[in-house]
Amino acid sequence: MTTSKMANLKRPNLSVEVAGIKMRNPVMPASGTFGYGEEYTPFLDLNQLGAVVTKGLSLRPKAGNAMPRITETVSGMLNAIGLQNVGIDAFIRDKVPFLSRFETPVIVNFFGNSLEEYGEVAARLNDISAIAGVELNISCPNVKQGGIVFGTDPAAASEVVSLVRSRLQKPLIVKLTPNVTDITVIARAVEEAGADAICCINTLTGMSIDVRSRKPSLANKTGGLSGPAIRPVAVRMVYQVAQTVKIPVIGVGGIVNAMDALEFLIVGATAVQVGTANFIDPTAMISVIDGIEQFCIDEGMDDIHQLIGSLQL
């Protein structure tokens, strides 16, 4: 915004609180699109973000899937990275010291291949003071129980959230998969199991074919769809979840600019995450923050909470 315009106006309050984590504004990166934070420091100041969310971590390092791992689709991309990550020990040793140099709260996204693994990672993260909260990715298959995806079954979702809750005193955000018939059923289950907030949505499972070779575009055959293509689905799901639960909701899916983020806030999200857009414009989150502030000024709002859940029906 122009400085002259700024000078005459009181800046609106953009700060929000999600799961007990205080954020200076409601904008943070989506897990897996921002590395461990360090990768984007040449382009933006981490201190300007509401929070930093890490790549999904697991108990042991994970090598990830064969390549090709990504392909572009109409207004979106499919990825099958396979949750490649350095593992919880290397994260604590190599990444936490860097992240703790910033004022911005650090949220660690994590996942497991079994209930035990989820529980163990939660216990490890609980001891690290530099971590403000955790985001539990339940879009993974339980390898010990026939590979059923925790987040697609209300009982399995409830079980994993309860277990993590029992091992963790820190704020607990649960990230939901959209690949379900009724997301409100899962949302209710994780709220009852002790989640402090819900983040939705993760990627939508998709597939794309290279017609000349007759092969799938990705080595993994299927992948997760992200980007502007999924935004209407994400807005709808955030709306439904916000109607269903009392805990705060973080909206994610296809946000590229401030107008996109506002849609999520208006349907009831307390905060938003920006994913694929970071690849297109490494300063996208800063534009989103500035744009939200400008919108509040233009609409004569002095607090972002006047916007959150302001949907007119």
Add this chain to the structure above:
Amino acid sequence: MSVNRTELLKEKGEQMQNYNTIILSNQEVSPGYFRMRILAPGFGAKARSGQFLMFRVQHLLLPLLRRPFGIFRVGLLPPDCEGMPPKEYVEILYKVVGGGTRIMSELHHGDHVELLGPLGNGFTSGAVKKVKILVGGGIGLVPLYMLASELVTQSPVRLLMGGRTRDDILAVTEFERLGVETYVSTDDGSLGEEGMVTEALKRKLVRFPDAEVYACGPMPMLKAVRDICYKRGVSLQVSLEAHMACGVGACLGCVVKGAAHTEETPQYLCCCKAGPVFMAETLDWGKIDTDDKSCGGCA
């Protein structure tokens, strides 16, 4: 207590930057091949040969992701009017292969574009005075020009350039102007010798057995070059391609298999961060994907 970003960048020696800039020129130099000069003050001082940039084709989200391109060269143009500093540019050389490059080919002088760079790990210059042999296949020639201009000051440099037809042989006279001895071969014999560039490499290595080799091109060519160098114990650096989304090591979409790779304990290296230039011995050649998709550089 909180760290200052400027200090942090200095501490980490970060060089990359997002340029919001304009196109200076965009010309078709051979059927389907274009050279684009983009205004980029300060880019030249930071860029090393073998590095690349991520090009945002247009502000509309079509295509959605940025496209990676090697740095062909950097340079200066005289200012528009006297008293102004010269205009620093970065030049890319690209082949139209799909939607994104098609749109790029229709851009003009003055159009606004964004580029992120310089990115990745470039070539290392090797031993002074030792003969350097550069092997380029089609569009794989791109990173070799800046490399040649760096190497000619300290070693004799030879370029072996291969392509399908004469249309795929690019910028050879510019290499010659640098003082590089060039050799051309085409699959159909329409320019230079008919046949494979790898045959020429074998002959050169007989004459210069302790030469150092640098290669960029389609994966089948790189594999053949690697086999030749491996058998003879010749040092080889290769520039690889992979499908990229971020270009900065954040998405982990662009991996290639490392030398320690096995099915049980995979080793994946980030092409945009650890590469795109790798010492050949750090890669798994047995299993590197020979799929056409991993060689957008095919001529």
